[in-house]
Amino acid sequence: MTQHDTLILTASCASRLGTVDAVTGYLREQSCYVADMQTFDDARAGHFFIRAEFRKPENGDFDEAAFRDGFSPRAAEFGMQWELTERSRKPNVVIMVSKFDHCLNDLLYRYRTGQLAIEIPAIISNHPDLQRLADWHHIPYYHLPVTAETKAEQEAKIWQIVQESKADLVVLARYMQVLSPELCNQLAGWAINIHHSLLPGFKGAQPYHQAYAKGVKLVGATAHYINNELDEGPIITQGIQTVDHSHYPEDLVAKGRDVECITLAKAIQYHIEKRVFMYQGKTVVLGS
Amino acid sequence: MTQHDTLILTASCASRLGTVDAVTGYLREQSCYVADMQTFDDARAGHFFIRAEFRKPENGDFDEAAFRDGFSPRAAEFGMQWELTERSRKPNVVIMVSKFDHCLNDLLYRYRTGQLAIEIPAIISNHPDLQRLADWHHIPYYHLPVTAETKAEQEAKIWQIVQESKADLVVLARYMQVLSPELCNQLAGWAINIHHSLLPGFKGAQPYHQAYAKGVKLVGATAHYINNELDEGPIITQGIQTVDHSHYPEDLVAKGRDVECITLAKAIQYHIEKRVFMYQGKTVVLGS
Amino acid sequence: MTQHDTLILTASCASRLGTVDAVTGYLREQSCYVADMQTFDDARAGHFFIRAEFRKPENGDFDEAAFRDGFSPRAAEFGMQWELTERSRKPNVVIMVSKFDHCLNDLLYRYRTGQLAIEIPAIISNHPDLQRLADWHHIPYYHLPVTAETKAEQEAKIWQIVQESKADLVVLARYMQVLSPELCNQLAGWAINIHHSLLPGFKGAQPYHQAYAKGVKLVGATAHYINNELDEGPIITQGIQTVDHSHYPEDLVAKGRDVECITLAKAIQYHIEKRVFMYQGKTVVLGS
Amino acid sequence: MTQHDTLILTASCASRLGTVDAVTGYLREQSCYVADMQTFDDARAGHFFIRAEFRKPENGDFDEAAFRDGFSPRAAEFGMQWELTERSRKPNVVIMVSKFDHCLNDLLYRYRTGQLAIEIPAIISNHPDLQRLADWHHIPYYHLPVTAETKAEQEAKIWQIVQESKADLVVLARYMQVLSPELCNQLAGWAINIHHSLLPGFKGAQPYHQAYAKGVKLVGATAHYINNELDEGPIITQGIQTVDHSHYPEDLVAKGRDVECITLAKAIQYHIEKRVFMYQGKTVVLGS
Known part of the structure; x- marks a missing residue:
């Protein structure tokens, strides 16, 4: 069979x-x-x-x-x-990125080798930087710059692309913009974000800098569903990396990349294998 | 309920x-x-x-x-x-030890606090050293010294105690004697041994010394069922500990203790919760 | 040598x-x-x-x-x-506990086997429960009950014992009372606390219940020096344990025990080996 | 500075x-x-x-x-x-591969983002498959097919490329050919191989299949220097991945990829940062 x-x-x-x-x-x-x-x-x-x-x-x-x-x-x-x-149906996954490319690069590798059984109908970014990487994989790249003034309009375009792509899942692979409540509501429960801290610790901006200031001995990454509160959605999975006093914030950024990639890929895998149930602001993940 | x-x-x-x-x-x-x-x-x-x-x-x-x-x-x-x-029935677990007491101490702690829902009708040792620890827990301690000449006789006594204790499980918690093929056969599949290496690497005597000689960067522990080949029985679970060049064999011995304790306790937990199936020389562990 | x-x-x-x-x-x-x-x-x-x-x-x-x-x-x-x-001088370590005994039991094991090269001149508790365990190790046990009214007096007695014991280090091995600012100041920098969460996440009371409510997929433990802010002192080391949706708060409590013990013991080891420097609210740990 | x-x-x-x-x-x-x-x-x-x-x-x-x-x-x-x-000098690293591309893809990502401060003057393969990946990174790709008859000649070409590239280090990133004793001698101590098992367990061909047959609960990867015995050279670092009964050999192959990539990258990092000393068939790794 x-x-x-x-x-x-x-x-x-x-x-x-x-x-x-x-x-x-x-x-x-x-x-x-x-x-x-x-x-x-x-x-x-x-x-x-x-x-x-x-x-x-x-x-x-x-x-x-x-x-x-x-x-x-x-x-x-x-x-x-x-x-x-x-089981064999490959879901459509729209990926959103900014300038950091490690998660995108990792997902594209898993995509092109079939490890991650998905289609990627669109990559959306607020920066032009990762166009070449998308091109090499023959994936349409939508460069949608955003400012405070154009945010509503930009998000409308995002939503249009997501719909036209018949997306089953949206992945925020280090998309460095806070989504509006409207878009959060539209994506709630079927968009996965990777946050580079062990939530609920170090929410919001620059978590590695927060971690450095606090002097923690472990940093981590959290893959969670988007909901209407920043970095508060149901957690799917988390990963960690040990660090020490010798790691400046930029070292933590570098150290954290691998665990971000692996944590995000694992969450997507669980999601597309239909292992994840959302319930009471948390997740049940069966057979992980 | x-x-x-x-x-x-x-x-x-x-x-x-x-x-x-x-x-x-x-x-x-x-x-x-x-x-x-x-x-x-x-x-x-x-x-x-x-x-x-x-x-x-x-x-x-x-x-x-x-x-x-x-x-x-x-x-x-x-x-x-x-x-x-x-679910509430506490199985009878007979523990066999020699001189090293870390696994026994750990199991007794989990036993007396109820973390490990077992009865311990007997502790058997080829040395007298751990009598006091057994006494403090009000558990009968059988000191059965062994030499090459008395091995058959000693094992007969072990078997008698195991039977009289109505043991559901026998645990070799760093029992440093090789069992005879006869006793192995009698215990096959319902005795758990902790071996202080990542089997199949470093079988037999002094695995930490073997690990030191080889210069590995990880040591580990393997909990497995006894069968009739030394350190070859079905593996239930394994744990690891990172090490480096600065660890002499005696440091590896010290470093490995925690992971031995945790690995053995986990295997017993799986066993008594009826999660482990033996099959084709391996194990299936459901819901671990 | x-x-x-x-x-x-x-x-x-x-x-x-x-x-x-x-x-x-x-x-x-x-x-x-x-x-x-x-x-x-x-x-x-x-x-x-x-x-x-x-x-x-x-x-x-x-x-x-x-x-x-x-x-x-x-x-x-x-x-x-x-x-x-x-190197060979064994520091005097006063241990403070309440009712939970897993960290105390673990420290006493490492103490009596020499893994932790310390003397323990006193165990202080606000409950009588762990007297027998102390007795078995021939360590004086001071039962100092505490209420809101008697707190100042009780802490004065603690301080007296710490001084009379010529303590080099005080260890709060799951001592479930918030220390007064006065005692915190007296102990700042030479008392180690084990907190059962990955600080700065889940400060304060019942961190495992907080972790359950949030649905995290990792719990952890943090060993840190006491300072004058609750659960805010310089972090020495941290450990983690993966968990999932099936763990209720009481399961997290059970699951976390091993990592609490190991994290606390490791921090004490670093401290007595003079590896830890406090600096700007954080620690430098050399050669860990 | x-x-x-x-x-x-x-x-x-x-x-x-x-x-x-x-x-x-x-x-x-x-x-x-x-x-x-x-x-x-x-x-x-x-x-x-x-x-x-x-x-x-x-x-x-x-x-x-x-x-x-x-x-x-x-x-x-x-x-x-x-x-x-x-510190700022980028060493020349020649990479050898066969058909599996995960390690190469990972190293090229770290190379192009500067995480791994190296130059890659040449990629050598016995298969043509990874030419496109090399081209995209503007790195010369040498396709050197090999048979039992042409092995001496092919290895002579490898050696020539390594020399002409002024290689400081050769990396076997899943190069699936056994090197001749001659080439091993030439590369001993300055070529790093990634083997997909926790050496010394599961040496030689198809270690994941060996691991499956044995029913281990952990698989791993070992980065080591080449010497003149197959999979016996000094170990630099090792990584692990937990697995269970549900993983067939092909699943282990998939599961092991991430840990292979990370383990190899870490070993190269240690090497180029001059942290690794070879000594008595083992390594000392300072400040890792």
């Missing part, structure tokens, strides 16, 4: 007897083989999460629309929010 | 349509709430593994024997090997 | 040509062999730090007082703050 | 009174400011190592040839092997 035969079903709902069986029983009826499954039951909140990877029946007799129609009433019975995704 | 209401069902069998449903469907029928579940399907070997934590019905109407009787034929249909365990 | 022949000389001063030579030249004159040396020059602040381990002359001809007298004028020339310590 | 004013002096010799002073005293005489210094004294082997970064006199009065001439007799007195390097 190949990835083309594999689908991912994710669901969440209030905890109640029978939630797992609602999913697994249906998959059994449809003759779908469960290749990988994890659940999480939040006993405090009384909420349930499930992720199942399954293979279509071996006889080839699988109709996705019919599958959805069949599952809908069962999900409704439990008040489930659910999603069904082809 | 409490842990007293929770059970763990683990099962494995050849991969086949319906394996998950055989478990989850039955739990649904029995009105048991699935609190946590993971599966793994080894596509290469065609083998399936499942671990489910579930709560007894809220009406209190649960009969374990009846539950077992009901599940047996379904499991048999799939050729499943399965186990049912009360 | 043994540790009895080894001394540690540490010094710091404003950066200026000749600082290293002032130390190394003198050691050469005194026929002392430099076994280990590190320097750090803070180019931003223009400040210099040096730590040298050296062995007394092989002919046994070493007079510590004369050595000090000889070095004093040279150090004065550079405005050096300096310290000379016998 | 800038890096242009900074030099690195490294030296090693048999342990003897006065070794440090021989270096620091001379630097003082020459009015050179010591910005960073570390020493290591191998008490077992009786061998001493020192690395000092220093700044030229502020009056600009520095003659490198005269400096060398002045230091030579002092070094000779102690039998020192020593080296003097301009």
Whole structure:
């Protein structure tokens, strides 16, 4: 079998007897083989999460629309929010950058070697600097400069490109502009930002300079979903790097690059593999 | 609800349509709430593994024997090997040591504070040194000295204590004797050893001295099940510690202690939580 | 040679040509062999730090007082703050605890096995719970209960014990009381606290509960010197532990124990090996 | 001051009174400011190592040839092997690759952004695949296919390119050919290889497949100098990645990429910063 035969079903709902069986029983009826499954039951909140990877029946007799129609009433019975995704479908990811190119370079490497199974219909930047890198990968590069006066207009263009690209995900790969509340709202929950600190420590501008001033012995990176508060969205994953007294802010900037790249790539991987559920301002990440 | 209401069902069998449903469907029928579940399907070997934590019905109407009787034929249909365990039952763990006490001290701390939910009916040693530590914890200490001539006899006594203690698990917490093939066979798969190297590197005696001679920049520890080959049993978990040129063998010994303790404790935790499956000389560890 | 022949000389001063030579030249004159040396020059602040381990002359001809007298004028020339310590001298460490015993248990283990080359003249607690553990190690245990009304009096007793113990270092091994500004001032720079978060994140009470609420994917521990602001003193070292959505606050508490123990022990080790310099609210840690 | 004013002096010799002073005293005489210094004294082997970064006199009065001439007799007195390097001089690094491009891509990124202060006069490969990547960075790419019959001839060409490039260092960035003893001898000690396992575990071909077969829970990468035994040269640094039962060999290959890249880049950084001393088949790495 190949990835083309594999689908991912994710669901969440209030905890109640029978939630797992609602999913697994249906998959059994449809003759779908469960290749990988994890659940999480939040006993405090009384909420349930499930992720199942399954293979279509071996006889080839699988109709996705019919599958959805069949599952809908069962999900409704439990008040489930659910999603069904082809494992092999590559989501459209729009990447936003400024001048720092390490995360972009890393994502493009993973993209062109297939490690990250995505399409990149557009790269958007407020600076022209990374055009050549985009060109080499044959990806359209949109240079949208921004000033306080033109911000509304620039963000409107961003939103237009995101829509026209049929983006499934937006990635802020060190995009150094604060988004307006409007754009934050539009992107909330389906845009991932990489922040170069261990949030909630060192929010806002120049976190490595803040870390230097404080004399910490560890710096880190946090990949999180955008919401309408700066650097406050649900955290997906975090990584760290040890440092010492000999690292000036510019050294921390350099030291942090690798962990930023790896943390962002990991978060995108979790997202596109449908492992991440947002819930109460936090995330549940199944099977990571 | 409490842990007293929770059970763990683990099962494995050849991969086949319906394996998950055989478990989850039955739990649904029995009105048991699935609190946590993971599966793994080894596509290469065609083998399936499942671990489910579930709560007894809220009406209190649960009969374990009846539950077992009901599940047996379904499991048999799939050729499943399965186990049912009360979450709150504390397994009997017999600990074997020599003179090094760091792992024993660590395990006893976790035992007396309840972090490690075990009973320790016996500590066995070929040296008298750690008697006082055992006494302080009110645990019977068996000093069984051993020489080449008395080895068979000594091991017979070990085996007797293990049996009389109704041990569910034997832990070799830096027991510095090579076990005979007979005892290895008796303990295969239910005794955990901590070896102070990243196996398969540096098997056998004095791994830290081997590591020093080789000039490695990382040392580690491996917790594995005993089988009939020295330091070759299925690996449960491994931990590491960075080192450098300034560490002489005795420094590596000191540096490695923490990671040995943590690695061994983690392996025992996985084992008693029924997360570990042995298969083809390796382990599957679900939900670690 | 043994540790009895080894001394540690540490010094710091404003950066200026000749600082290293002032130390190394003198050691050469005194026929002392430099076994280990590190320097750090803070180019931003223009400040210099040096730590040298050296062995007394092989002919046994070493007079510590004369050595000090000889070095004093040279150090004065550079405005050096300096310290000379016998490597083999075990400092007196007073430990303060409340009810949580994991750090105390860990420190006592390292103490009784000699891994941590210290004397422990006193354990002070605001609770009686850990008396038995202290007794087993033959260490005086001072139970000093505290209320808002008796705080001044209780702290006066603490200070008295610290002084009578000729303490070189005070360790707050999960002492769950906020010290008064007076006691903080008295202990500033020679008391080490372990805080169970990655400072400056999650200061104050219940950091694991704060971490849970925020949904972080890493928790950590910070060992720092006490100063007159809560959880704001110079950081010595930090450690981390990965966590996920399944960890409730009480799980984080459990998960964090090992990293708290290791982080605190490491900070004490650095301190007693004279590796730590406090400077501008931060630390320089040489040769860690 | 800038890096242009900074030099690195490294030296090693048999342990003897006065070794440090021989270096620091001379630097003082020459009015050179010591910005960073570390020493290591191998008490077992009786061998001493020192690395000092220093700044030229502020009056600009520095003659490198005269400096060398002045230091030579002092070094000779102690039998020192020593080296003097301009901090700002970019060494020539020839990179050898086959088809896997992750390490090359990573090194080229660090090269073009200046993180790795090197020149790359040539990339040599036994396959044509990575030509385009080299072209984009304007680096000459030498495609030298190899068969058992042509190996001697191909290696002669490699050697010629290495010499004509005035290479200071050769990096085998996943070059998948075993070098002949002759070429190994020519490159011994100044060629760095990245091996995708934690040596000495899993030497030779397909280490990830070996790791899979063994069921290890950690994989890693080792950067080491080439010598005349396969995968046996002095280890510079090692990195690790945790894995589990769900990772097939091809997953380990994917998982290991990041740690291979980072480990290799770190080793090159140590090497060009003159931190690495080879000694008795191992390395001393100062100030890492």
